[in-house]
Amino acid sequence: MAHLSDGTLRRKVDDADSLTVSENRHYSACADCQSRYTTLADDARAVAGALAVPDLKVDVASAFSRVRSAPAAQPRFGIRLPIVRPASRPVMGVLAASFVVLALVVTAVAAGGLFFQPKTVQVVPVSVADLQSLNGLGDFGTLTWTTQPAPQLVTSAAEAASVSGLQVPVVTLPSTVSHKVTYAAMPAAVGVFTFDAAKAAATAAKAGKTLPAMPAGMDGSKLTVTVGPAVVEIFGNLNIGAGNGTGTTTAATPDPSQLALPQLVVGESSAPVVTSSGVTTQQLENYLLSLPGVSANLAAAIRAVNDPSTTLPIPIPIEYATSSSVTVQGVGGVAVGDNTGLGAGVIWIKDSTVYGVAGTLKQDVILDIANGLK
Amino acid sequence: MGANFEMASKAGTRNAVTSNEDSFEALFSAEYGRVAGIANRVLADPHEAEDVAQEVFIDFNRLHSASAPYAAAWLYRAAAHKALNRVRGRRRREKRELSQAMDEGARTMDPQHMLEVSEDRRHVRQALARLAPKPATVLVLRASGLSYAEVAQALGVGxxxxxxxxxxAEAALRKEVIRGTSL
Incomplete structure (x- = not known):
């Protein structure tokens, strides 16, 4: 029998009965293994002694109250975004406003019990002024989650697949992109948005505005939105700002306030599904597009969406990003590149699944990665 | 969708929030002592260890569901990493302070004495923090009383x-302590 491995001998230090019968027989007869055992048991004892500390006495109740009273970043719309730090307010602002544009379009097509499930993507050009002047979705009613969105960082592709139920895309990376990957996953979430005329009027009055009256039947009408499940693969060392690197998967590591920008992000999500009740498509569309925050240009852009019941609109701030139609994986998609040349992304829908690839890379590299996804 | 649905959805949301808060409190009660113990193993400073443990729970609560099956493993590993990062930061600070002190004190104090004072009993922790994250973490978690299975789960290995x-890791630490002492 071969000599016992260091690992086997080390385990014996902690558990004298850990050897199998044959290992024990070998050990009893092998001076070499016994000598190695003595050395490594000596090391183990020395290290245990060096790391010994007096017992720690903790007051769990007062510690819990300190943790509870610590200011926590409050997520918008109840969504927790693990990789967007609270300090990124402009980013959150654009995300929130984009969500509103999306909601406007979705509501405009989903009323009357219609079914919205996008099969393709199309750009809705918006200006930053458009985005800034839009009211938050919360101003027009109440969003409650029957199943809370719970995005979470996970330790492996297998865990991401288990959390989301989706197959994690296999990415072929160019040599310039770090192979260090962090996975995030989210099970499906279901939210119900209820229009509230009184709340909308009160919010507008506080801002010194007057809203058009909600059409009959809209007050109290509901949109049921299903988002996800989703998986995201984030490539790059996110912990540059947090001192020493900490392994290939970073589930326990990231300090959200210290995360660096990823090099590449690959995401996959089931296409959102929206159903609505209580008001007709035309009423909703007219109302939403006549709101004070919606410019004529934005309303026209939204009305120009080809087939709104099957199109996922992608709001693009025209001052900061350019977009173009591309073919990805054999279907139509939208490629976005910002005018600084520092980043690019592509989004497409295939088989009722939305895919996105974005990063601090050139657009042709992003497209190659997108086409190479398996 | 009628009023019943609305009431059900509101109640569902409230229940989900309450249940999540309850889960977090239960997780905190069950694991706080151990998480603080892991941080203390690295820092040998009870107050700083509790600071680290509380930060770890705050981070966890911000990012994850308390009922996640990997919660304890995540907390243990995060406590070790965060505490090791503190030691690294402390070491950089001490180096800077030592260098300043040596500049200022060169005329009045023996530099050799300054060096000896700086290499106090904490050099074991500093040696630990100089190890790669995985061996450092395995040592800390095991020394904190985690079983082989718990350490394996925290590190994501078999x-x-x-x-x-x-x-x-033990061989590396002994070597690093000797190296650090002879610097």
Missing amino acids: IGQIGTLLRR
Whole structure:
């Protein structure tokens, strides 16, 4: 029998009965293994002694109250975004406003019990002024989650697949992109948005505005939105700002306030599904597009969406990003590149699944990665 | 969708929030002592260890559901990493302070004495923080009383690897302590 491995001998230090019968027989007869055992048991004892500390006495109740009273970043719309730090307010602002544009379009097509499930993507050009002047979705009613969105960082592709139920895309990376990957996953979430005329009027009055009256039947009408499940693969060392690197998967590591920008992000999500009740498509569309925050240009852009019941609109701030139609994986998609040349992304829908690839890379590299996804 | 649905959805949301808060409190009660113990093992400073433990729970609560099956493993590993990062930061600060003190004190104090004072009993922790994250973490978690299975889960490796990882980490730490002492 071969000599016992260091690992086997080390385990014996902690558990004298850990050897199998044959290992024990070998050990009893092998001076070499016994000598190695003595050395490594000596090391183990020395290290245990060096790391010994007096017992720690903790007051769990007062510690819990300190943790509870610590200011926590409050997520918008109840969504927790693990990789967007609270300090990124402009980013959150654009995300929130984009969500509103999306909601406007979705509501405009989903009323009357219609079914919205996008099969393709199309750009809705918006200006930053458009985005800034839009009211938050919360101003027009109440969003409650029957199943809370719970995005979470996970330790492996297998865990991401288990959390989301989706197959994690296999990415072929160019040599310039770090192979260090962090996975995030989210099970499906279901939210119900209820229009509230009184709340909308009160919010507008506080801002010194007057809203058009909600059409009959809209007050109290509901949109049921299903988002996800989703998986995201984030490539790059996110912990540059947090001192020493900490392994290939970073589930326990990231300090959200210290995360660096990823090099590449690959995401996959089931296409959102929206159903609505209580008001007709035309009423909703007219109302939403006549709101004070919606410019004529934005309303026209939204009305120009080809087939709104099957199109996922992608709001693009025209001052900061350019977009173009591309073919990805054999279907139509939208490629976005910002005018600084520092980043690019592509989004497409295939088989009722939305895919996105974005990063601090050139657009042709992003497209190659997108086409190479398996 | 009628009023019943609305009431059900509101109640569902409230229940979900309450249940999540309850889960977090239960997780905190069950694991706080151990998480603080892991941080203390690295820092040898009870107050700083509790600071680290509380930060770890705040981070966890911000990012994850308390009922996640990997919650305890995440907390243990995060406590070790965060505490090791503190030691690294402390070491950089001490180096800077020592260098300043030596500049200022060169005329009045013996530099050799300054150096000896700086190499106090904490050099073991500093040696630990100089190790790669995985061996440092395996040592800290095991020394904190975690079983082989718990250490394996926290590190995301097979239980069969723990003996080998421990052995290598212990040899590396002894070497690093000797190296640090002879600097």
